[in-house]
Amino acid sequence: MSSKILIAVRFDAEAKNGGDYQMMRAFAAELQRPFETEICFGVPKADQLNDVAAVLATNLDRPLEAWRTMLACQARGIPFVIYTLHHPHAGIEAYLRTGTQGIKAKIAKAADFDPVSYEAILWRIRTVASVMKLRGWLPQGSVREAQKSLVQHADAVVCCASAEIDVLSGDIARPEHCYIVPHPTDAPPAAGAETVPGxxxxxxxxxxxxxxxxxxxxxxxxxxxxxxxxxxxxxxxxxxxxxxxxxxxxxxxxxxxxxxxxxxxxxxxxxxxxxxxxxxxxxxxxxxxxxxxxxxxxxxxxxxxxxxxxxxxxxxxxxxxxxxxxxxxxxxxxxxxxxxxxxxxxxxxxxxxxxxxxxx
CATH class of the missing domain: 3.40.50.2000 (Glycogen Phosphorylase B;)
Known part of the structure; x- marks a missing residue:
């Protein structure tokens, strides 16, 4: 029986090298002790799902890649887990109303400052950019429906705190089969640093x-x-x-x-x-x-x-x-x-x- 865990991250995760990618790499290191792990970028290809015991994906706020990955897993009977990383809609809306500038401010206004509509517009823009750069067509679909489907149909929904479950329930839907796993960090501990007053x-x-x-x-x-x-x-x-x-x-x-x-x-x-x-x-x-x-x-x-x-x-x-x-x-x-x-x-x-x- 396979012991391989496939970790699916956003297609541009390596280039962005943001906190979510670093976090999934930390999970990969943690999971390597009892399992074999592999990281893939974007929706996994068919051969990447061969001999896989389970798939861990992330980022509910940019859900179309994770959603398509879940559908591919369901077709093969592979357990699928989503680590949500859901940002509170109240905070995103505050940013869209008061923090955006330039083209992002125009997109925010076109989305009527709704976080899900804003993400849907951005995804269309990313898709066009991907095609123009000959990287291929990104997954398409309804952002709102993809989020609901992930929350309600994943084999396990993993949040970082009970407060995230509460916000997720209000913003999207109450998750089934939910677990709480705090964010990992591989940063070194503070040792011997002298505090600078002020x-x-x-x-x-x-x-x-x-x-x-x-x-x-x-x-x-x-x-x-x-x-x-x-x-x-x-x-x-x-x-x-x-x-x-x-x-x-x-x-x-x-x-x-x-x-x-x-x-x-x-x-x-x-x-x-x-x-x-x-x-x-x-x-x-x-x-x-x-x-x-x-x-x-x-x-x-x-x-x-x-x-x-x-x-x-x-x-x-x-x-x-x-x-x-x-x-x-x-x-x-x-x-x-x-x-x-x-x-x-x-x-x-x-x-x-x-x-x-x-x-x-």
């Missing part, structure tokens, strides 16, 4: 969704703190990056470090007195997870499933005033002998090894 680190690619310009507005109101932005430029977000540079130049207590190697990034992050994540929405940011696991004071968006206690705060990413208030309060908490930050974990979690093992 340093606020804002980490992430410089793009509208990450909302760094709001962080700069917060910085100008808190001139006694030193804000350091760490993250690469996104080629498709040139307009936002230009606006970021202009705002940065007008913020004396802020500086910018482009991409740092992983070996340097986490020691630098650990030097922060507090970390700020102003993103419009997250599932659970891997940087946020690292901060909570290493008791590094954190302020993050309200639109995330991560929860902590102690020096942990959440703010409305559309409100600079709320960001100022929460950052000041969380920093005060950290400075009054309560720097410790503890994760609030769900009691009924499991591992991806257990989930896949139950189906094979």
């Amino acid at each position: 340093r606020v680190v804002v980490a992430g690619r410089i793009e509208a969704r990450k909302n760094q310009i709001t962080a700069l507005e917060i910085a100008r109101a808190l001139s006694n703190l030193d804000f350091v932005f760490v993250g690469g430029k996104v080629n498709s977000e040139a307009e936002y990056f230009a606006n970021f540079e202009t705002s940065l130049a007008n913020t004396p207590n802020a500086s910018y470090k482009p991409n740092l190697p992983k070996a340097d990034f986490y020691p630098f992050l650990a030097s922060a007195e507090i970390v700020l994540n102003p993103s419009f929405f997250e599932v659970t940011s891997l940087i946020d997870v690292w901060c909570v696991e290493n008791s590094l004071p954190l302020v993050t968006t309200t639109h995330t499933y991560l929860r902590g206690e102690g020096a942990f705060g959440q703010f409305d990413p559309t409100s600079t005033e709320d960001g100022i208030r929460v950052l000041k309060h969380t920093l005060e908490t950290a400075r009054t002998g309560r720097r410790s930050l503890k994760p609030l974990r769900d009691a009924n979690t499991t591992t991806m090894v257990n989930v896949m093992g139950s189906l094979t």
Whole structure:
């Protein structure tokens, strides 16, 4: 009997090399202990499904590849698992209404600021681009119906937290056969880093969704703190990056470090007195997870499933005033002998090894 797990990721995952791809690679490493694993990009070809015990796919918010993969698995009787990575619609809508610029703002308006309609339009654009680049035709279908089908018909639906199950139930449908597996991280632990008083680190690619310009507005109101932005430029977000540079130049207590190697990034992050994540929405940011696991004071968006206690705060990413208030309060908490930050974990979690093992 086969012990091979096929992990299906988005067709452009390797080129993007984002957090979701890094996460699935971490799952692949975890699953390699009891199973053989292979990663495929996009919908697996017929021969890639030969001698496969089960398939793990991801990304419910961009569902057509995962949906087509599920249909192919059902036709062959192969168990199919979806790791949802569902961003809260409330956070996406806030981004579409207030955070988009240029062509994305026009698409958001054409979609009437509805997250599912917005994704459907973007998928059509990606399909045309793929054909023009001779990469082939991407899977087509209804984004909304594909999401419902995945939630209701996958052999297992895996979420990162009970809060994600609740949001998923309201945004799309209540999942059947659901498990909770927290996001894995292969980042090194904080070891021996010296805290720099007043340093606020804002980490992430410089793009509208990450909302760094709001962080700069917060910085100008808190001139006694030193804000350091760490993250690469996104080629498709040139307009936002230009606006970021202009705002940065007008913020004396802020500086910018482009991409740092992983070996340097986490020691630098650990030097922060507090970390700020102003993103419009997250599932659970891997940087946020690292901060909570290493008791590094954190302020993050309200639109995330991560929860902590102690020096942990959440703010409305559309409100600079709320960001100022929460950052000041969380920093005060950290400075009054309560720097410790503890994760609030769900009691009924499991591992991806257990989930896949139950189906094979």
